[in-house]
Structure formats: C-alpha cells, structure tokens
Amino acid sequence: MLESEKQRITDFEEECQTLIQSITNTADFKGLQTEVTELERSIDDFSKHAHKQLISPIQQVKLTLHNRINDENALTAYINDINSQIDSYHRRIYSFIDFNELRQQAKLVKFWITNNSNNRFKPKNKGQFHQNVKAMYSEIGKLEWRQKKLRAERSTQAYSTLLNEVKNGVNEAIAHPAKPDNWERLLDLKQQIKKAYLEPNQKTELHSLLENGFKKVKQQRADFAAKASLIYASYNDELSNILAKLETEATREVAYEGIALVKPIRASLRGERGLLKVHQAELYALLENISSTINELFEQAKQTVSREYHQIRADIERLDEEIKKVKSTSLLDAVIQSHKRLQKSLNETQLPIALRKELRAEMDRLWSSEQGISERMRTLKATRFVGQQLEETIRRLEQEGHLLFVNEVPKIGSTRGMWSVFLKMLE
Structure with a gap:
C-alpha cells in the first residue's frame, strides 16, 4: 500500500470520528444522513484492499446515527432544552431572539419524530412528541408576539420621551447657542437615540429633528463668532494701545493714566456676553500683561524715588558741611547758589509729599538755623x-x-x- 493511500485512510478514519461526535451533539439528522451517504460513497475512491479497513469506521458512524435517531431520551432532552430556551427568552424579552433558529430547531424535532428507524418510538411517546412539537410552535409564536408587543410599547414610550427631550434640547440650544452645555446635551441626545429601542421610522424622525437643531445652532454660533470677533478686535485694539504706550513712555504718570483707562475696560469686559471663551482668555491675558507692566513701572518709579531721595539727602548733608566752613563772602555766595540749585531740584523731583516735606524742612534748617546761611550772611x-x-x-x-x-x-x-x-x- 502506498504511503499516500495510508494517509488518506487515516484522514478518512479521523473524519468518521469527527462525524460521530457531531451526531451525538446535534439534531440535524437530515444533514447528517447526507454526510454519511457521501462518506460511504467515497470508499469507492480507495483500493479494494482498503475497503475492508474502511467498512468498520463507516459502520460505526451509521450505527451511531441509528442509535441517536431512535433514542427517545435524547429527543426528550432536546425538546426540554428548546422549551428552556424559550422560557429564558421570556425572561429577557427585550433581547435579540432568533425566531428562525427556534423554528428550525422545532422543525428538526419534527423530522426526528417522523424519520426514526422503523418507528422505534412507542406510540404513546410518539403522540406525546407530536404534541410537544405543536406546543413548541405555539410557544415560539407567543414569544414572538409578546416581544413585538412589548417592544412596540417600549419604543412608543421611548419615542415620546425622546421627542420631548429633543424638542426641548433643540429649543434651548437655539435660544442660547453660546452655551457649551446645550451643545453637549444635543450630542448626548444623539447617543440616546442611537441606543434606544425604537422603530426605524421613529429613529429617522428624531434624527431629522436633531440634525435640524444642529444646523440652526451651528449657524447661530457662526454668526455669534463673527460678531464676537469684531467685539474682540475693539477690546484688543484699546488694550494693545494702552500697553504700547506703557512700554514706550514708561513713566509713573503714564502708569496712572493706564490704570484710569483700564478700569472701565475691565468692568465692561466683566459684563460682556458677546465674546467667545478663547477671546475672553486672550483679553484677560492682555490685561494681566498690562497690570504687570504697570507694577513694573511703579517699581521702577519707587527705585527712582529712592535714588532721588538719597541723592538730595546726601546733597543736603554736603551743603550743611559747606555752610559750617563759610568764612568769607565768596564762600557764602557759593553756598547760596548751591542752596538755590538744591531747592530747584527738590521742586522738580517726583518724590512723595511726605518725603518732600521732610527735605524742605531740612532745606529750611540749612537756611534759618543758628548755624545756617541766613546767620552767616548777617555776620x-x-x-x-x-x-x-x-x-x-x-x-x-x-x-x-x-x-x-x-x-x-x-x-x-x-x-x-x-x-x-x-x-x-x-x-
């Protein structure tokens, strides 16, 4: 015997074993009989020497099929399994049910009853089996009717609820198109419609209402964005000009002027409802930049005041020492001129009032004290x-x-x- 034929025989035996397992696990005997017939015919493709070896496995398959068809207990168990399946579908009536599959199973039971070998079933049991098949078809019909009825009720209720929600959501979104929550609500309604148990025409109608709402809101949002861009440009120009002036002139007077200009703009911006969030964020960032610039100018002015104060204070102390050394008219004239220059510098400085009062008191002391300029002049x-x-x-x-x-x-x-x-x- 050739090696190739040995392999074919092995494959044939394995196919027989697979078919035996299928017979014990299924009720589709019509299809199984066809497979057994085809498998038996394939023996002719082998050599005559291999026929004897292949008859035994094919006979085992046929015997298994014969015993399975005539097994009343197996048929009863199969019927009970179908009935249990129908009962479970009643408990989860809204889930998907393949009624074609259930009817196909009932059809297999009927074929099983009518095609057992030589009517091996007992007449009493056979009559009971036929009644079971009729009851099975009836239960399948009841199950299908009940599911359609409950689904219709549920879809009607869901449709009514979603219809009100869609109308309210669309109206609210159209009334307030700038609110992100309204847009999120429409998106959520879209998902609810997608997941809801609705009839196709109901879903189509709800989707149509929702899409019309989306279009109107998008158009309103586009119009709002166009107007918001103009408002943003106006605010941005004003604030940019203020910032440019602060950075260009960089004086304390300009800082005070900037505060006076920014204050009403900030108040107006706080109550502005015609801007997008991104515009508001940019404008508030610009205001923050202006505030930082003003603080920087005040800090620089503070440092300048400190330098001017200490400079004038040092000049006063130096002038005080010069006054003490005055012994002649020429020195007195020089001290008087220094006092005048220092007084002029004090008048022109930007020192706070308290510091200017303090320094003017020192200048008056230099002039009118017992050791001051006026006493030196008199002497x-x-x-x-x-x-x-x-x-x-x-x-x-x-x-x-x-x-x-x-x-x-x-x-x-x-x-x-x-x-x-x-x-x-x-x-």
Whole structure:
C-alpha cells in the first residue's frame, strides 16, 4: 500500500470520528444522513484492499446515527432544552431572539419524530412528541408576539420621551447657542437615540429633528463668532494701545493714566456676553500683561524715588558741611547758589509729599538755623560794615592831623571797643 493511500485512510478514519461526535451533539439528522451517504460513497475512491479497513469506521458512524435517531431520551432532552430556551427568552424579552433558529430547531424535532428507524418510538411517546412539537410552535409564536408587543410599547414610550427631550434640547440650544452645555446635551441626545429601542421610522424622525437643531445652532454660533470677533478686535485694539504706550513712555504718570483707562475696560469686559471663551482668555491675558507692566513701572518709579531721595539727602548733608566752613563772602555766595540749585531740584523731583516735606524742612534748617546761611550772611554783613566805617574814620583822622599808628592804639580787645576810642578822639 502506498504511503499516500495510508494517509488518506487515516484522514478518512479521523473524519468518521469527527462525524460521530457531531451526531451525538446535534439534531440535524437530515444533514447528517447526507454526510454519511457521501462518506460511504467515497470508499469507492480507495483500493479494494482498503475497503475492508474502511467498512468498520463507516459502520460505526451509521450505527451511531441509528442509535441517536431512535433514542427517545435524547429527543426528550432536546425538546426540554428548546422549551428552556424559550422560557429564558421570556425572561429577557427585550433581547435579540432568533425566531428562525427556534423554528428550525422545532422543525428538526419534527423530522426526528417522523424519520426514526422503523418507528422505534412507542406510540404513546410518539403522540406525546407530536404534541410537544405543536406546543413548541405555539410557544415560539407567543414569544414572538409578546416581544413585538412589548417592544412596540417600549419604543412608543421611548419615542415620546425622546421627542420631548429633543424638542426641548433643540429649543434651548437655539435660544442660547453660546452655551457649551446645550451643545453637549444635543450630542448626548444623539447617543440616546442611537441606543434606544425604537422603530426605524421613529429613529429617522428624531434624527431629522436633531440634525435640524444642529444646523440652526451651528449657524447661530457662526454668526455669534463673527460678531464676537469684531467685539474682540475693539477690546484688543484699546488694550494693545494702552500697553504700547506703557512700554514706550514708561513713566509713573503714564502708569496712572493706564490704570484710569483700564478700569472701565475691565468692568465692561466683566459684563460682556458677546465674546467667545478663547477671546475672553486672550483679553484677560492682555490685561494681566498690562497690570504687570504697570507694577513694573511703579517699581521702577519707587527705585527712582529712592535714588532721588538719597541723592538730595546726601546733597543736603554736603551743603550743611559747606555752610559750617563759610568764612568769607565768596564762600557764602557759593553756598547760596548751591542752596538755590538744591531747592530747584527738590521742586522738580517726583518724590512723595511726605518725603518732600521732610527735605524742605531740612532745606529750611540749612537756611534759618543758628548755624545756617541766613546767620552767616548777617555776620559777614556786619563785619563788612564795621570795616568800612574804620576806613572812613582813619581818613578823617589823617585829614585833621590826628593820624594814629598801630603801636600807639591801646589794646581794646574788640572792634567795637576800637570804634568807641575813635569816636572819643574825634570828639
């Protein structure tokens, strides 16, 4: 025997075993009989030597099929399985039920009853089996009718509920197209319609209403976005101009002006309902940038004030030291000019009022204190006046022939005492 034929024989035997397992697990005997017939005919394709070896497995298949067809217990169990299946479908009536499959199973039972070999079933049992088949068909019909009825009731109720929700959702979305919640509600309704147990025409109608709502809302949102862009451009131009001025001039006065300009814009923006969220976010970011710039300008102004204050304070201290050293008219004039320049600088500075008051008090002290400029002016003026009178007296004495020499003048201790001596001599 060739190796190829040995392999074919092995495959044939395996096919027989597979068919035996199918026979014990199914009730489609009509199809099984056809397969057994075809398998038996295929023996002719083998050599005569292999026929004897193949007859045994095919006989085993036929015997298994014969025993299965004539097994009342197997038929009873199969009928009970179908009835249990029908009962389970009643408990989950809304789930998918393949009624064609159920009727096919009932048809197999009928074929099983009418085609058992030599009517091996007992007459009493055979009559009972026929009644079971009729009852099975009846139960399948009841099950189908009940499912259609309950599904229709449920679909009608679901349709009515969804119809109201769709109408309300569409109306609300059209009334307030800018609200994201309304758009999300329409999307949620779309999913509910998709999952709901509805008739095809009901789903079509609800989808049509919803799609019309989507179109209207989209159009309104587009119109709203166009208007929002114009409003955004207006706000953006104003705020951008303020920011540009702050960055260009960068003074404390401009910062105060910016605060005055931004305050009404911020209040208006807070109550603005014609902007998209992205526009609001950008404008608030621009306002934040303006606030940061203003804070930076104030910080710079604060540092400038600190520098100016300490500079003027240092100039005042230096002027105070110079005043203490004044011994002549020329130095006094220089100190007075320095005081004037310092006073002018103080008037032109941007210091706060409290600091300016403090520095002006110091300037007044430098001028009017006991060691100040005014006292130095009085002292030097008096000294200059006395010297001039002495020179005039000496000229008069020379003219009258009463010239005095230094070694002849008594020690009088002071200019005032000398002046009194001269007056007495003139007398």
